[in-house]
Amino acid sequence: MNTLKLQTLEDSILGFLENTNEQLVDSGVFAAQRGFSHDEIVSVIQSLIGSEFVVAQPISRIERWQLTAEGKTYASNGSPEFQLYSAIPSEGISCAVLKTKLGDLVFKIGWQQAIKNKWVEMGKPQVSRKVDHVEDTVKAMLLKIDDGESHMLTLPEDYVERVRHIHESGGYGSRGYGYDWKREEANKNLLRTHTTAVSSRMLYALAKKHFEAKKYYSIDRVFRNEAVDRTHLAEFHQVEGLICDRGLGLGDLKGVLGDFFSRLGMSKLRFKPAYNPYTEPSMEIFGYHEGLKKWVEVGNSGMFRPEMLLPMGLPDDVSVIAWGLSLERPTMILYGINNIRDLFGHKADLQLIKSNGICLIGL
Incomplete structure (x- = not known):
């Protein structure tokens, strides 16, 4: 300036x-x-x-989404997949004519989504509709945004207040972290490092009902600030499992892990004490890699802390054992792959993936 x-x-x-x-x-x-x-x-x-000419303080602002020019076009004309579906007559249409009718961009985006939604199918001579009726949920969502409707996640404020108090002052046997918890910091979007956020949402929903024992599983993408090498990636897939019941202990966790990994063909396991901010006790899980001739960390585990569970409203005598593992490292051990980059990422060996079956493990 x-x-x-x-x-x-x-x-x-x-x-x-x-x-x-x-x-x-x-x-x-x-x-x-x-x-x-x-x-x-x-x-x-x-x-x-x-310069001490003025004093000021930051203000909290409710952020709202605004449509781009492209978004406004789809809000008016319909999503690309809906436009593609609508452009197909009952007798079908050739792919070349359909592409000319829609334009390259709408056809490219719309075709991918319409196939994914199973709205259309590609025959040898032409494209035809696979279903009689579809709902354009994308257009409906865009219109709501254009009308100024907020799509921010609404959190239960009483629960947020309990979480804040635990962080700042502790409770339920915890001394907390002793810092000023800031809502604006917690509201920030970031690439998740684990899928425990999914588990937390499920447990909170469970706490709102009459309690019954549950098992939950999830598989999703996570991101880490990792130096990439033959056993580490900056992004990978995490498999997470948890069991929620009365009277569970560390012995139950080790037994479940032994059975879980044995069904994946991994019988050589070791456990190492670890620290996680949301579990205590916690254990890292190691599996022996015959190709690398060393023990490789394949997951993490522990028992969710009371100060995490009780503010949700779960009963005092309920325990949760949980574990998370990458999808890639156990696959390396099972298939004898020595470099994780051959399995996932831009350097992946596509021929290796194509030549192996989708599932060779009988669970």
């Missing part, structure tokens, strides 16, 4: 405060009304704070 513009922005802010004798309530609104960049306004305000 050059000196002249900096002076202009400073004069505008200070002039507003002096002439109106009012607070500048929202820097975003102030910038928009005067045609300034909000980032530049914030930078100048911070400079004025440093």
